[in-house]
Amino acid sequence: MTGDVGDLMTCYFGPVRYDIPRSIATDMSMSVRYHAGMAVTVEVMPLASLVDLVNEFGTVPREVAGEQDHAFPPADGLRLGIPDELTRDLQDGSLQRVADEVYPVFSATAPYECARQVTKLLAASRVSPLMTLVDDQLTATWSTDAPDQAVVAAAALAFRDHLGKNGFGRLGVCTAPNCADVFIDASPTRDRRYCSVTCQSRVRAAAFRSRRARTA
Ligand SMILES: [Zn+2]
Secondary structure, three states: OOOOOOOEEEEEEOOEEEEEEHHHHHHHHHHHHHHHOOOEEEOOOOHHHHHHHHHHHOHHHHHHOOOOOOOOOOOOOOOOOOOHHHHHOOOHHHHHHHHHHHHHHHHOOOHHHHHHHHHHHHHHOOEEEEEEEEOOEEEEEEEEOOHHHHHHHHHHHHHHHHHHHHOOOOEEEOOOOOOOOEEEOOOOOOOOOOOOHHHHHHHHHHHHHHHHHHHO
């Protein structure tokens, strides 16, 4: 690059570093804003929040636990990956709908089924990669032009990241009786079967009782 280009800004496209004039970066941001219209910026939903969302709001986990008539818990502890203005407007019903839409990714028993479900969510939420300026920094972001699909988009991105890094078999549904809660399997042996230590202890205690009854 030659001549006086003014103030340079360092940015990265993937692993490649560029130093581009701030004026160009600003133009890029303006064109992005123009084309994106009513686009909503979406972040990858933290996995812990994704799990909590499904277990607290999903129809299957609530019904299997016999909690379908219980009130939904407050959602303000969840980090959903969407702007605060959208979070404030969320109804319990929409969170339940999202939880039900993403549940099949956790319960998929084959890699192709898992891939199909995540791809379906990515497509339905119309999430797309974007380059924008945040606090004057060129930033890689995600966006959807369907604000009512923003939570699905954030969840789909979480699945895409997690499965892309870890492969199939790192998500699951609890196998304990009366529980269908989902979990992320971070065990070294990839054989986690229960959502929690509570369910694991419950199953062990039941097995112990049944062995003792047989030998009594
Ligand atoms: Zn469980």
